Amino acid sequence: MGPEAHTLSDPIADTPMVVTLDQLRPYDLNPRVTRNPRYDEIKASIRERGLDTPPAITRRPGESHYIIRNGGNTRLAILRELWSETRNEQFFRIFCLFRPWPARGEIIALTGHLAESELHSGLTFIERALGVQKAQELYEQEAGGALSQTELARRLTADGYPIQQSYISRMRDAVTYLLPAIPTLLYGGLGRRQVERLATLRKSALYIQQQHATEHKSDVDFGILFHEILTLFDSDPAAFSIDRFQDELTGRMAETLGVDYDTLALEMDAPEGRQQILGSIPSARVPSVPPEDLFTPDNLPPVTYTASNAPATWPEPSTAPASPSVKSPASAPPVAAATAAPPAESETFRQEAASSRQETTPAPTTERLQSIQALISSHVTEGPPPFATTPLHPLPEQPGSLYPVQDIWFIEPSLDNPAALRSHIAQFAREIAAEAEQAHLIEACDRGIGFQCLMDEPVTECSAFGDVVIALLYRLSVHYLTASPINRACFTLLDNELATLLQGTPRTPSAIPRLSDAGLIRLFRLIRLSRRLIERDDTLPDQPD
16 A cells, blocks of 8 residues: 555646635745735725636645745735635635646746736836846756847747836846945836936946046045935936936036036937037038038037937027037027027917927927037937927826837837837737737737737627727738738628728727727837838748749
8 A cells, every 4th residue: 555645736738726815825026026016906896896817826846835926916815805804715725727847937027927917017127127037047057057138038028028228228228236325226217218328327327437537546435425326316217307317417526626517417318429420511401501510519409318218409509598608609500590480370380389288399409509409419319310390299107118109200229120029010910919808819920020920819898899809900910921811701891890900980889899009009000010020021021822
């Protein structure tokens, strides 16, 4: 007779089971460390309706308790809270789907939590950064050596969390240089753009300090100086101002280096290569002008721009106060004279729009100024070049998106390659399909425009909306696939309801809802990236087989 079994082994396949709160633990490497912004909303729903979507669970080999597999730690915390408050058994015994612990369990669990958190309620920038840092540790343990950022990005994408190498670089800077100084700001939700501006400002200031330190024989440690000043601004993210921080940093650096503040401020705004950049004016976009009318170091107006996707702005030389360190020769023609005044109607429109919608509007400028601004922007940031006359409207929020769209048209240099374009296109397709609960029908691939629709798979119950969304994505992708998936009879509905899907109906009820604003933005971005991919990749077929 064999030995007595004290416990049953875990199932080897996905198995529904009932577990209690005593048996279940949150995932200990969960990237979310702050309170879910939708916590109260989710709690109210669970209190009234119960747990509509139980979390998937798993168990590490040899452990006695189960853990959340990929998303659901917030729901578990809420269940514990509700059980403590009500002692209602429905919050104590949970019906869950058990999934066996995979061979690469820790990596699959962590990347799964990263992806699920992004899709459902989002993470702060620093939570993403720390999650990616932990993932790198796990990947390096698996590989037995250090990984480059490019290889890390490739592995994360392959495991279901697509990310760009340039994004990983910014995350690493944030964890290394910013988190020790401003934890409150970062955990409070300081956004990606502001983090990137801080990181770029640090690099610019370090370069300037190194250039002046030798000349002025300064031995001030820049790292300590930067940390001390940044710590002063560790407060509520809503009250944080990068401009105020830059002003304080510039003042302290000017004091320690013995350099004029205005000179240092100009260098801070224009990092290394400024004179070379400004000395090269693009002839293709600039009309021929007399040499004395060109900008020189003596008549150059102050320039301020940001390292994010915000546009560069050049103050009006005729109205901006002259810096005491910048001389304007009498013979130099005023720059304002070269700037055409806008029509009265246009100015009235700008003022009304800015007061009612908080728009960003461009200052009057010339083609020559625009050319110089674009050239400077291309040397210091991956953001879009300055706009000329079209006001910049903020795009709708896109909760749950791995790649929130800030600018539909602009494509960053790091994204401008076929592999990265396909990865982004596939992710947008999944998120659009997820709106109709059909994300499982989208499969990423390295062919075509980056994804294919599994038209032979069964559709979940979601009425005609899912059919129309999948049919639209199918039509966008199938032309560029050398092997088309199986067709399905839902295209007549697409032909009839395409206008409703994109625009909606004014008053009468429709068989389908219109695509959300966030979904429409993703669709526009998907099409824009697809157009660029088709331009870049000559392996795409002219016609499908």
